[in-house]
Amino acid sequence: MPPAANRSRAVSIELNAVLVALIDDAPQVLTLEDGMLLPSGPFEGDHPTLQTGLRAWVERHTHHPLGYVEQLYTFADRSRAGAASGLRIVSISYLGLTRERAEAGRREPGWQNWYRYFPWEDWRGGTPTVLARQVLPRLRRWIEAAADTAARRERRQRVEINFAEPTWNEDLVLQRYELLYEAGLVAEAGRRKGPADVLPGASMHYDHRRILATGIARLRAKIKYRPVVFELMPPDFTLGQLQRAVEALAGRPLHKQNFRRLIEQQGLVEETGGVSAETGGRPAKLFRFRREILLERAAAGSKLPLSRSA
Amino acid sequence: MPPAANRSRAVSIELNAVLVALIDDAPQVLTLEDGMLLPSGPFEGDHPTLQTGLRAWVERHTHHPLGYVEQLYTFADRSRAGAASGLRIVSISYLGLTRERAEAGRREPGWQNWYRYFPWEDWRGGTPTVLARQVLPRLRRWIEAAADTAARRERRQRVEINFAEPTWNEDLVLQRYELLYEAGLVAEAGRRKGPADVLPGASMHYDHRRILATGIARLRAKIKYRPVVFELMPPDFTLGQLQRAVEALAGRPLHKQNFRRLIEQQGLVEETGGVSAETGGRPAKLFRFRREILLERAAAGSKLPLSRSA
DNA sequence: TCAAAAGTGTTATCCTTACACCCATGT
């Protein structure tokens, strides 16, 4: 038995980081333990704020300079520590963006394509096959398995909102994961309810996949009204590269012409004068992000053209 | 010297709540200690999640049923506990919405109009006088007091973005408060830098006013894309009441006709059949929120007509 | 010469904004 009195049980603070980089036009996230864990550890030391503590900790453990950082969420679920243990773990998670556009081929260990964990979230090549072949059929079975008609109707509506093709909303990454969890279709749920009929897609330890889903959802929402994509880009880039970057994050193809116009007319970028010597086709002008925009306009967005065509 | 080892110093968790209600068309927030504190206390007991812990705690201490709840932010600044004390306080703050539309006159103690703390945020009656008379002049002095031209230019731009009339953005409540803090124009800043030239607007203990600003900013942003206003409304209401509610939260007047059309065409409300016997003029139809909308559409917004006229 | 990617121009449509006006009630 822990000696702590009722009102002051032992507490420890854990930091979790969703570190994102773009490598070879793929959205990658830094992991440990063969992709099973997000970087995480105790909050220690003497930092004035959490944010600085996280920065120092990430840079010390991963040797990555950290660009943009934002807090995601704080969990203190009892389930995270063993149920009856007197210890309460508070886990504070962060989203961090870093520049890591390495050359093709050079693959540092630890970076994982995030669609490995959420294959149904990648619509860049059209409707993902895993959705039609696996996710939807099993969700339909889950709907049918409901206790009564009312429950069935509710399940049907929730599936409709989150997974229906015509109205697919790429921001609902977390909601979709949580629904799949509830339906017992991800490995993490099986730990409680017994072995389940599990979907393709790598799992993680603890609730790290949920934290990852939170990070992806936040980032997808954010790129629509804040120019954060540029934190993931090299200093100079072509509009094509930029488009592929946004597509990689949003998980869907964008309309080329409208994308270009939108970016340019918003004054987000300026030409460097150079052109790129790239993989084929006409050489592209190089651009750089106009950092001044952050001081010029309050809501410097980087609106996406919401059309679906490629 | 605290006996704790370097890597495991004492930590305690504190919950803070920004509890919002609409009373007499004014946005009110629940406070303690004569308006100087937000409800807050240690996280204790045996709740499975933070959210349930907060709910129980709020309901036990304030006797208020809590509707919508959302996490705001987690701070662990060293400054919150005495600097050199071995104790680290992690404060997790929440936004909670509750129905408290009491009759005019009946004023429970503890509820404070939030514009008491941020008088420059209320544009319902046109540009707030405190802005032109006090805030802007002192910010201008702050700009001039910068060390060199570069710093001066940067300050000017930041003031421009956050406080300029023509582009006033009601969502920037937190940014504005933090800028005023930095400029030494709020009492809270004075605690460190010595007595300051303080603006009108009530202050709070610790960083509670900053937490309140975070809550207001979050709520103002949220009402634009989620139908959370209804959490603050009585079951039946007129469109006029609803408009005044949104105006109270957003802190600015809205265009009547467009507001009505927007609300109705989005299918957010339905007529109850009844009419109200109110303060004068033609009796108004009563409406109720269509809860089903939450299941029908993923992004059930309650878009505001972004025009300024009354 | 052809594939591949870059880059330009133009049109239809819808949503937002704004203005003008009528309706029903209490005093």
Added chain:
DNA sequence: ACATGGGTGTAAGGATAACACTTTTGA
């Protein structure tokens, strides 16, 4: 009668979505 708030219609402007087409390189 008139003040007050409720309620409706419609036109102008701007942003988005969609389409068609030209340019410049490497193989």
